[in-house]
Amino acid sequence: MANKELSMIDLVIEAHTGLERQGPGSPEMTLKALSFLDNLDKNMLVADLGCGSGGQTILLAQNLTGKIIGVDLFPDFINMLNHNAKKQNLDDRVNGVVGSMENLSFQKEEFDLIWSEGAIDNIGFEKGLTYWNGFLKKNGYVVVTCPSWFTRERPAEAEKFWADSGSGIDTIEHNVKAMQTAGFQFVASFTLPDVCWMNYFIPRDKALKAISKKYAGNKTVETFIMENQYEVELYAKYKQHYGYAFYIGKKI
Numbered sequence: 001m002a003n004k005e006l007s008m009i010d011l012v013i014e015a016h017t018g019l020e021r022q023g024p025g026s027p028e029m030t031l032k033a034l035s036f037l038d039n040l041d042k043n044m045l046v047a048d049l050g051c052g053s054g055g056q057t058i059l060l061a062q063n064l065t066g067k068i069i070g071v072d073l074f075p076d077f078i079n080m081l082n083h084n085a086k087k088q089n090l091d092d093r094v095n096g097v098v099g100s101m102e103n104l105s106f107q108k109e110e111f112d113l114i115w116s117e118g119a120i121d122n123i124g125f126e127k128g129l130t131y132w133n134g135f136l137k138k139n140g141y142v143v144v145t146c147p148s149w150f151t152r153e154r155p156a157e158a159e160k161f162w163a164d165s166g167s168g169i170d171t172i173e174h175n176v177k178a179m180q181t182a183g184f185q186f187v188a189s190f191t192l193p194d195v196c197w198m199n200y201f202i203p204r205d206k207a208l209k210a211i212s213k214k215y216a217g218n219k220t221v222e223t224f225i226m227e228n229q230y231e232v233e234l235y236a237k238y239k240q241h242y243g244y245a246f247y248i249g250k251k252i
């Protein structure tokens with residue numbers, strides 16, 4: 001295994017599979033976002049897109065009635081979600097499936113709620129919301145987090161980092177308009193506090209140390225670890241300028 005030709009994707013999966021979450025967030029912020037939703041049907045159907053290993057999927061199941069389908073590209077994450085759902089006796093209400101959030105195999109207007117933490121940026125905020133809108137019932141909710149600029153000033157180093165990562169990061173004001181263009185009534189938005197990043201970075205750092213030891217001397221691993229450390233340093237330096245925000249919308 002130590003001599004296996006590793007790709008960056010292999011490393012992303014190995015570093016993240018055992019983590020509670022694969023991006024910034026917290027149970028408190030997930031529950032805060034949930035508190036904006038009214039008149040939920042007790043037989044509601046929920047999709048959690050880009051669910052990762054499903055920390056927030058399990059929390060949603062514990063705080064909602066009805067069924068939740070988690071979707072993620074990576075089978076290792078989905079296996080972890082299904083394993084945890086079984087452990088919590090939630091497997092009759094939570095089902096993880098491997099798939100792409102850009103190409104959903106669901107019926108049109110099937111869902112009461114589409115949730116997605118830290119994932120929509122992979123396909124584009126407005127594009128993702130416009131596509132997902134078709135899978136929601138009228139008056140259904142969409143709740144997403146997305147990296148966002150907090151200030152008009154965009155430090156060049158941070159701007160380059162986000163451009164290189166392929167992100168369409170924009171301001172909260174811009175994203176609220178994009179949500180409306182995608183066919184939603186804007187309900188609320190709020191930013192995630194620093195602790196949400198630490199919830200992600202600290203366990204990830206521990207996983208990276210184990211990976212570094214396991215693959216000592218592997219150049220791909222060294223590059224991967226340096227890139228992850230750079231992300232942490234950049235956040236510490238520029239966190240007043242960018243971070244994650246929740247966006248909550250209701251289908252018109």
Ligand SMILES: C[S@@+](CC[C@H](N)C(=O)[O-])C[C@H]1O[C@@H](n2cnc3c(N)ncnc32)[C@H](O)[C@@H]1O
Pocket residue numbers: 020021022023024025049050051052053054055056071072073074077099100101102116117118119122123
């Ligand atoms: C930053 S992680 C967030 C995971 C989880 N929602 C959380 O907050 O801990 C983004 C997730 O989106 C998934 N993802 C990225 N592109 C995807 C796509 N096109 N379809 C489905 N999942 C995708 C990744 O595999 C990853 O698990």
